[in-house]
Amino acid sequence: MEDINKFRHEPYFHSVKLNHDLCKGCTSCLKRCPTEAIRVRNGKAKIIKERCIDCGECIRVCPYHAKIAVTNSLDNLKNFKYNIALPAPSFYGQFRNINDINVILTAFKKIGFDDVFEVTVGAELITKTTLKLLETGKLKKPVINSACPAIIRLIQQRYPDLIENILPLKAPVEIAASVARNKAVKDTGFSQNEIGVFFISPCAAKMTTIINPIGSETSNIDAVLSMKDVVNEMAPFIHKIKNIEFTTASDSAGIVWANSGGEIKALSEYNCISVDGIHNVYKVLEDVEDEKLGDIDFVECSACLSGCVGGPLTVENPYIAKAKIRELAKKYNIDTRPVNYETDMFLDKEIEETPLTKLGSSISETISLMEKINKLHESLPQLDCASCGAPSCNALAEDIVRGFGKESDCIIKLKEKIKLISDEIQELD
Amino acid sequence: MDNNTLNIRYEVVAKDFSRAGEASSALKKVLRKLNISPDIIRKVSIPMYEAEINMVIHANGGYIDVDITPETIHVVLTDNGPGIADLELAMQEGYSTATDNVRELGFGAGMGLPNIKKYSDDMKITTQLGKGTTVEIFVNIPA
Numbered sequence: 001m002e003d004i005n006k007f008r009h010e011p012y013f014h015s016v017k018l019n020h021d022l023c024k025g026c027t028s029c030l031k032r033c034p035t036e037a038i039r040v041r042n043g044k045a046k047i048i049k050e051r052c053i054d055c056g057e058c059i060r061v062c063p064y065h066a067k068i069a070v071t072n073s074l075d076n077l078k079n080f081k082y083n084i085a086l087p088a089p090s091f092y093g094q095f096r097n098i099n100d101i102n103v104i105l106t107a108f109k110k111i112g113f114d115d116v117f118e119v120t121v122g123a124e125l126i127t128k129t130t131l132k133l134l135e136t137g138k139l140k141k142p143v144i145n146s147a148c149p150a151i152i153r154l155i156q157q158r159y160p161d162l163i164e165n166i167l168p169l170k171a172p173v174e175i176a177a178s179v180a181r182n183k184a185v186k187d188t189g190f191s192q193n194e195i196g197v198f199f200i201s202p203c204a205a206k207m208t209t210i211i212n213p214i215g216s217e218t219s220n221i222d223a224v225l226s227m228k229d230v231v232n233e234m235a236p237f238i239h240k241i242k243n244i245e246f247t248t249a250s251d252s253a254g255i256v257w258a259n260s261g262g263e264i265k266a267l268s269e270y271n272c273i274s275v276d277g278i279h280n281v282y283k284v285l286e287d288v289e290d291e292k293l294g295d296i297d298f299v300e301c302s303a304c305l306s307g308c309v310g311g312p313l314t315v316e317n318p319y320i321a322k323a324k325i326r327e328l329a330k331k332y333n334i335d336t337r338p339v340n341y342e343t344d345m346f347l348d349k350e351i352e353e354t355p356l357t358k359l360g361s362s363i364s365e366t367i368s369l370m371e372k373i374n375k376l377h378e379s380l381p382q383l384d385c386a387s388c389g390a391p392s393c394n395a396l397a398e399d400i401v402r403g404f405g406k407e408s409d410c411i412i413k414l415k416e417k418i419k420l421i422s423d424e425i426q427e428l429d
Numbered sequence: 430m431d432n433n434t435l436n437i438r439y440e441v442v443a444k445d446f447s448r449a450g451e452a453s454s455a456l457k458k459v460l461r462k463l464n465i466s467p468d469i470i471r472k473v474s475i476p477m478y479e480a481e482i483n484m485v486i487h488a489n490g491g492y493i494d495v496d497i498t499p500e501t502i503h504v505v506l507t508d509n510g511p512g513i514a515d516l517e518l519a520m521q522e523g524y525s526t527a528t529d530n531v532r533e534l535g536f537g538a539g540m541g542l543p544n545i546k547k548y549s550d551d552m553k554i555t556t557q558l559g560k561g562t563t564v565e566i567f568v569n570i571p572a
Contacts, residue, residue, distance in 0.1 A: 161467035286454060289467065290474055358464055363499040363570065366463050367433045374437075 014052050015069050015207035016059060018045055022066035027386035029058035029067060034278045035157065039399070040389035050356060053153035054205040055278045055303040056312035069204035069313055072223035074233065077112045080196030080222070082188050084180050085113040086173060087200040089120050089258035090308040092250075092328055093321030094231050095238060101328065105246035107234045113198070115184065116246055120254030121341070122176035123147075126169050127253050127266045129345055133167075134270060134297065140165045142288060142296040145263055147171045150205040150303035151281060152214050152351065159285050160353040169345050170216065172257065173199050173206065177220035179341045196222045200230050202311025205303065215347030226313045252329035259322050260307030263300045270297040277305040359402070373397045381412045435459075435497040441481055441506075443490035446534055452493050453478040456504075463497065465570060472568045473502050476545035476552070480506045480564045483541045486531050487511065488562060504566040512558040520546065 025043035037051035038058065045058075045066070058067040077083045085108040092101055105116045126147075133139055146152065146167040155162050169175075177197045184195045199221045201207060210219040256262035260276035273296055275284045281301045287293050304310035309325060310318035360366035376397035383393070388409040390396040399405035408414050437459065439452035453474045460470045477493070484491050488510025496503045513519050520542050527537025545552050551567040 158461075159467075286457070290453075290457075290471070290478060292450075292478070355464075359462055363463055363465070364433045367435045367497060367499065370435050370459065370462060374435075 013208060013211045014047065014049060014054055015071070015204035015211075016047065016052060016054050016056060017068055017070050018047065019066045019068055020044055022064045024064055024066070025389075026063070027391075028061050028063055030386050030389070030391045032057050032061045033391065034282060035154070036391050036395055038391070039404075040386075050354070051157070053150050053157065053303075054203075054208045055150040055154075056204045057278060059204065059312040069207060069226060071201065071204075071207050071226040071229070071313070072198075073229070074112065074225065076198070076223045077196065081194040082115070082184055082190050083113045083196040083198060084115045084117050084184055085198050085200060086117055086119050086176050086180060086221070088173065088202050088206075088227070088308060089118075089123060089250075089255055089262075089325070090202045090311060090314060090321065091200050091227060091230075092255065093258055093309045093324040094227065094314060094316045095234075096316065096320065096324070098238065099327070099331065100244075101248040101250055101332065102244045102246055103238065103241050104234075105248060106241050106244055107238045109245050110237060110241070111230070111233050115180075117176055117180035117183070118248065118250050118254070119173050119176045119199075120250040120257065122172035122174070122179070122254075123257040123263075124251055124254035125175055125341065125343070125345060126172055127263070129169060130167060130298075131267065133169075134267065139167070142293060143167050143298045144285075144288070145298070145300045146215070146347070147257070147263065148205070148302045149209040149214060150203070150278065151301045153205070153354070154278070154281070154303075155285065156214075156351060156354040157356065159289055160355065162285060162288060163351050163353065165288070166351060168215075168347050170347055171206075171209070172254075173201075174213075174216070174220055175343055175345055179343050181220060182343075198222065199224045200227055201225065202227050202308045202314045203304065204312060215351050216349050227311070228313050228315055231315045248332065250332055252333040255325060255329045255332060258307060258309050258325045260302050260305075260310075261300065262307060262325075264298055267298055271295055272298040272300065274300040274302075276302045276307055276310070278303040359398075369401050373401050376400055376407075379407075380410055383412070385412075387411045433499060435463075435495075437495045437497075439493040439495070441484045441490045441493060441508075443485060443488070446485060446536070449482050449485040450478050452481055456495055459497075460502070465502075469502075469568060469570060472548050472550065473504065473566065475548045476566050477504050477506075479541040479544045480504075480566065482536055483564070484508050484510070486527055486536060491561070500570055500572075502566075502568045502570065504568075506564045506566075507561070508563075509561040512560055512562055513554070513556040514558060516554060516556060 023044045025040045030038045035051045035053055037048045039046050108116045144165045146169055181195055181197055201224045207224040210221045213219045253266050256265050261274040264272035264274050275281050306318040306322050309321035360369050377394050380393040388396050390399050396405055457474045488508035491508030494505045518524050522543045523539040525537045525539035531537040549566045550569050553565040556562040
């Protein structure tokens with residue numbers, strides 16, 4: 001059985017990993033990576049750990065399925081006496097013909113869980129607290145949501161001065177996890193450690209976050225299961241479920257968090273925008289930094305197109321899933337139960353900057369290195385073909401100056417050189 | 430003291446609003462690589478963006494030269510546009526000669542030149558009617 005703690009506090013741990021045997025060394029992931037975190041070296045993709053933000057773009061685009069997300073397996077249920085499943089809101093969008101959330105919750109019991117606690121409840125609690133915080137007028141505008149870990153990592157790495165704009169609340173799953181664990185202790189009499197809290201995740205970034213939490217010392221989640229794995233597990237029997245064993249606590253306000261635009265839905269009295277897709281988020285954060293957005297109160301960012309339903313570990317077509325979520329939100333639009341769990345929702349640790357390795361040790365040195373990079377870049381073909389193993393000619397130029405590459409990595413340069421040599425040889429004849 | 434200088438030139442295309450701001454974004458990336466702090470970067474990128482937009486709106490484009498030394502960032506925006514008739518008036522907040530078309534796009538609020546002055550450490554404008562305008566932006570890099 002795998003040891004679920006084996007990665008805990010591994011510095012620069014990433015859930016996104018490479019399957020060496022499957023990688024052909026093509027340039028698909030390289031060109032798509034938003035932080036230029038991938039190089040192809042010796043015919044295989046290599047992830048630069050300090051640059052990777054676990055957005056999962058590479059998992060999505062790899063034609064050979066060589067990029068994988070490390071998650072835990074259902075075997076881990078054996079490690080605990082009492083197991084609770086925490087399905088992300090996007091999970092409800094994965095089953096095309098199921099319109100009853102209670103059926104989905106019951107399916108968790110069939111695959112070995114003792115209880116289910118819905119992440120939608122955590123989302124709803126955040127929505128309510130966000131409204132209160134916005135009312136105080138004390139948050140730095142525009143407020144940036146804290147729920148998408150890939151975005152937070154992007155901000156830590158590229159936009160450190162926007163850290164203070166991040167909503168100071170934990171992610172819905174962390175809130176759900178601590179409420180669920182405390183509730184289970186009370187209900188069952190088991191100790192904290194005997195209870196297993198499993199998050200059913202649409203993405204790799206969440207896995208990374210339980211290993212290296214952002215804004216808190218430790219995570220309350222014991223293991224992360226890939227949504228895909230759980231859907232596969234449930235697919236054979238979920239349509240046959242007759243006896244409902246759970247009643248959902250979800251309300252539309254929490255369910256819609258699965259979709260982009262879901263978090264800001266309840267903030268309608270404020271001026272909000274929702275941005276999905278990591279490349280789009282990049283541009284908008286750039287504008288936030290330049291104060292170009294004007295009077296925007298809240299920016300909801302999600303790394304995945306369509307929001308969490310577009311996560312790399314989901315199964316259903318994200319557009320179908322999005323429609324499904326909207327349908328469910330309509331159906332469960334009945335705020336009948338009070339959501340008044342007592343739990344600390346605020347981040348308990350400052351979010352730190354994680355700047356990239358500096359080019360030079362002083363501005364002066366960096367300026368001369370930048371001049372070198374610019375000159376090298378001009379001498380390169382500027383096709384950005386990525387055949388050298390770097391995502392662009394500029395990235396290769398920087399790699400060369402940093403000592404991680406050489407000019408002959410450029411196949412066009414190499415071809416020119418070979419031609420020169422062969423011409424010379426012919427002259428000798 | 431060393432004479433290390435990084436020179437970069439950007440071209441600005443007239444009337445192309447979808448490309449307006451490209452140069453200031455590109456410069457931002459360079460300044461970030463130089464490890465210049467975000468608040469100093471903003472002092473350059475916001476006024477440069479304003480000046481760049483001015484070039485797109487009023488001046489038929491032009492070019493931007495940036496010189497970066499370990500102590501200062503110096504941005505020179507040169508155009509061959511119509512020049513500014515009344516510089517004092519142009520420096521007033523809210524004054525603009527932008528057409529309604531341009532205002533529809535969310536530009537032309539009359540904050541361009543005032544913002545350049547507000548954000549940068551120093552600025553200089555030389556203008557000649559019918560010849561063109563040069564806007565210089567100076568920002569100091571604290572040691």
